[in-house]
Amino acid sequence: MDVSVILEQSGQRQKAIAVEREIPVDIDLGLLAVFDPSPIDLDTYQTDRERALLDHARDGIQLLVNDIWSQPTRVVDDGVIADLPPISTALPREKPLPKLAAMTKWQAFAKAKGIAPKAKKDKMVYDEEKQEWVPRWGFKGKNRDAEGQWLHEVKPTADTDFDPRAAARSERKARSLKNESQRLANLQRAAANAAKQTQQSASKQTEREKRKGELERTLKSTKRSTASLGRFDDKLQGEGREKNIKRKFEANEVSSSAERNKSLSILSSIGATPSNKRAKVSDDAPNARQQTKGLVNERKAIKGLTGGRGVVGMDKRGGKGGKRGGKR
Numbered sequence: 001m002d003v004s005v006i007l008e009q010s011g012q013r014q015k016a017i018a019v020e021r022e023i024p025v026d027i028d029l030g031l032l033a034v035f036d037p038s039p040i041d042l043d044t045y046q047t048d049r050e051r052a053l054l055d056h057a058r059d060g061i062q063l064l065v066n067d068i069w070s071q072p073t074r075v076v077d078d079g080v081i082a083d084l085p086p087i088s089t090a091l092p093r094e095k096p097l098p099k100l101a102a103m104t105k106w107q108a109f110a111k112a113k114g115i116a117p118k119a120k121k122d123k124m125v126y127d128e129e130k131q132e133w134v135p136r137w138g139f140k141g142k143n144r145d146a147e148g149q150w151l152h153e154v155k156p157t158a159d160t161d162f163d164p165r166a167a168a169r170s171e172r173k174a175r176s177l178k179n180e181s182q183r184l185a186n187l188q189r190a191a192a193n194a195a196k197q198t199q200q201s202a203s204k205q206t207e208r209e210k211r212k213g214e215l216e217r218t219l220k221s222t223k224r225s226t227a228s229l230g231r232f233d234d235k236l237q238g239e240g241r242e243k244n245i246k247r248k249f250e251a252n253e254v255s256s257s258a259e260r261n262k263s264l265s266i267l268s269s270i271g272a273t274p275s276n277k278r279a280k281v282s283d284d285a286p287n288a289r290q291q292t293k294g295l296v297n298e299r300k301a302i303k304g305l306t307g308g309r310g311v312v313g314m315d316k317r318g319g320k321g322g323k324r325g326g327k328r
Contacts, residue, residue, distance in 0.1 A: 019059045027067050030087030034060040102190035143172060
């Protein structure tokens with residue numbers, strides 16, 4: 001009996017199941033994902049791109065399936081299933097984390113008194129009469145059973161026209177309105193608390209900015225108290241350049257009146273008054289030399305500042321080519 005054909009088919013089947021990779025792949029069974037860093041064969045890709053991509057994807061899927069069936073399995077009604085491990089690849093969230101809801105009045109009271117929170121009720125409840133799960137509230141809810149009963153117990157003191165179905169319905173409506181009013185009150189209280197916190201944070205921010213401004217002004221005044229007005233002082237870490245500080249340069253060409261005023265201001269700063277008359281001191285006066293020793297020669301000072309023109313020639317321009325002339 002020739003079994004070569006059977007062995008060849010078995011070898012092809014094993015070859016199809018077994019996949020070898022020079023670079024090991026990363027498999028995350030929790031996400032059912034395979035990350036294969038192996039490069040694609042360039043010659044095969046250029047010859048038949050679709051076939052190369054299909055073979056590469058097929059090998060990755062085969063590795064994933066092999067790893068799935070290496071996990072613990074169990075038998076259920078629909079067949080055999082494998083229990084997958086938890087997700088190992090950290091994926092970023094599509095949306096930010098939801099903000100914590102503000103506590104209601106009862107939740108705040110229970111937290112202050114140390115009362116344990118009640119277990120949250122399920123939306124579905126089992127009905128013993130119908131032998132099925134029904135919603136607790138809403139359409140065909142369990143809370144409407146009293147309205148649909150065919151037999152009601154009525155107190156002896158009830159009125160003759162008392163309708164138990166209408167009374168049950170009005171009680172349910174009253175509870176619904178009470179819950180809605182409490183919900184709106186909780187929302188209003190939460191909005192008021194949020195506005196109060198926003199106002200407090202804004203006031204704190206304003207105070208912080210005010211203190212920062214005072215500190216900056218104190219630092220600037222301290223720097224300017226040095227002999228170099230803070231020009232050669234070491235800067236603090238994180239300190240930037242001072243703003244709104246510009247060097248002012250005087251114009252190269254000014255009017256004669258402006259130049260005259262500048263000269264007069266210089267003379268007034270040194271205690272001299274421009275005049276064409278020389279201050280006369282009597283030789284007979286006692287200590288005449290001592291009195292005239294500290295005086296400033298006004299004429300020489302004015303000639304030096306005006307280029308020899310004197311006070312009368314300050315408003316006149318002389319010479320050629322814009323140069324000012326005068327007798328020496």
